[in-house]
Amino acid sequence: MSTAVKKEHKSARPERGGQATMVEAIRQGIWEEMERDPTVFVIGEDVGAYGGAFKVTDGLIDQFGSERVIDTPISEGAIVGAACGAALMGMKPVAEFQFIDFISAGFDLLTNYAAKCRYRWGAGISAVFRGPCGSGVRAGPFHSLNAESFFLNTAGLKIVEPSTAYDAKGLIKAAIRDPDPVLFFEHKKLYRLPRLREELPADDYIVEIGKARVAREGRDLTIFTFGAMMLTALDAAEELEKEGLDVEVLDLRTLAPLDRASILSSVRKTNKAIVLHEASRTGGIGGEIAAIIAEEAFEWLDAPVLRIGSLDTPVPYSPPLEDYYLPQIKDVIDAARKLAAY
């Protein structure tokens, strides 16, 4: 018989707030929402007894039972479809993709069903589709994807990607309470990064979807980025400070709908912009942000908008290959120096 429901080890309820890494923050967020609202449930592959590939859902099954923590077959189409069906009934599904790369197997139902239901007949799909994204962890072409630009061109899907533990908890809670489908991308490199461990408030809080955050204020140029590239941008900004360049770093946090007001107000202040992301450069979100700036803040620009993205290749496995593929701190510094010269 199935052994997946027999479990010796039981994981404890997470702290409410306190010191937390990003993975703990997300787990706290989902746990608290499931306690607060009986319509919230979790569905995905290995999310039950195993607690998910990255342990985001660890212990939920012990607390909430297998009716609300549903292990599925390897069927992303079924996961997305079932989440949509449950949402039609007024439930709040939190559906997990084991790796965001597998979102492609649920693409049809996400883009055709989840995204269009409200528009077509007023039935909003209030559901969260979450999972680990991102490269830089030597995971190769099928466990390293950044999927945001596949979905940017689909009206009806919100896209969120946090870069701090505080934001991760506040945004997952906001996503669960959102009336529309939210794709929630969690950069796996950040999950357990000690650098991101921080003190979370004990009280219930959310971080509003659709709002960017100025992570570092500056006067000379702005780096627009999100996810793990936030760290690259902040490290580059430190270096550049030594050269006398005062760099602003804007954490987009929500990729759809974009916070156009924050993007424009920052570029109108610094007059120079770099858009930095981890996905391949061609067709990436950087092009969209560059176009917004060009269309709406052209008169404020003192230099061309520069895009930094990964190579236009699949994500390679071997460390030298992946490092060559990914934007590095040096690439950001070079781009900033180029802009400073204008």
Added chain:
Amino acid sequence: MSDPKSTEKAKPRRRRRPVRPRFQMRVSTKYAPRKIVEGKSLSCTSETSLTPQQLLELYRYLKLTRLVEERLVNLYRQTKVVGGVFRSLGQEATAVGSAYALQSEDFVTPLIRDLGAVLVKGIQPRDIFAQYMAKAWGPSGGKDLNIHFGDMQKGFIGPISHLGDMIPVMTGLLLAARMQKKKFVAVAYIGDGGMSTGAFHEGLNFAAVQRLPLVVIAEYNHYAYSTPTSLQTAVHDLAEKASGYGIPAHIVDGNDVIACYEVTRQAAEYARRGGGAVLIESKTYRRKGHAEHDDQRYVAAGEIEWWEQNNDPLDRFERYLFEHRVAKKKQLEEIVADVTRLIDEDCAWAESSPLPDAEVAAYNVFDNNVVPPAFRPKVLES
């Protein structure tokens, strides 16, 4: 001192997985098509629990379905329908008979060729006309076509064009029902073509694993657009596929409305009692092309005529009603007159609806209380 056990907070217990008997392929052919006897015209299954009044109601829905579609074809020829018109001519009995077997709290998700199920579920012809004519008063307000809408109160969830996608959606509906302690059956329609999709497989497999009360009605109507079933699947009967999911199946004569009713009632009861998912294969025939524009050049000569003359679901049911003295010709004529009156009224109502205001296109991508409508900016924002 109080018993320590009573103060302990009750934790939800994990569901115990039932020990299942080793699966054996179970395909019931009780209601399958019978061999045609030379010189004897086809009628319907005589064994039924339906009352004469119910039989007449069934007749009304069959006739309503056919006449609504005929009116749609007229509107199409007058260029009043904006998109295509999809007919269920010759296979109306499957949708009508199966949907009629359900309780009011049950859900259906029909295909485009299951208009009969939509009407049985209580959607009015006026909604269908307004949808086809892309009118503002249609349930989707001009945002989507034909039966691509839903009514949760009536238990109707419209399909999307991507065949198979609704199977996992209905599975989710039933998972939610289990969490909400609600009891109903969901019926999803699919065709010999739609069964080839991955979504169909993923959805039915998941429903079967979770033992959810999902009844899948697979219509073997011989063509998916122009592709014959032999190029769609290597099985002889679609019902064989049920064994791959560990669920039972029925084969039903899809042009026998009483058989369709009886088999669905039994399958729904099995599912309702906790048996899990069931597959019903309905043997029928699509007499019209994929849509009105389709000239059916791929159909062998004489095939359509044979079905029209020998195996029309309405002819068969009328024959049954006369043979069993359920109704006289005059009664049926009255039903037709009544249905025609309704169609005239509803069609006039839909025609009187305006087209939607252009700006409506910008609304409701997201909840507009949270995200503003996506208006096209007249000038660039500055």
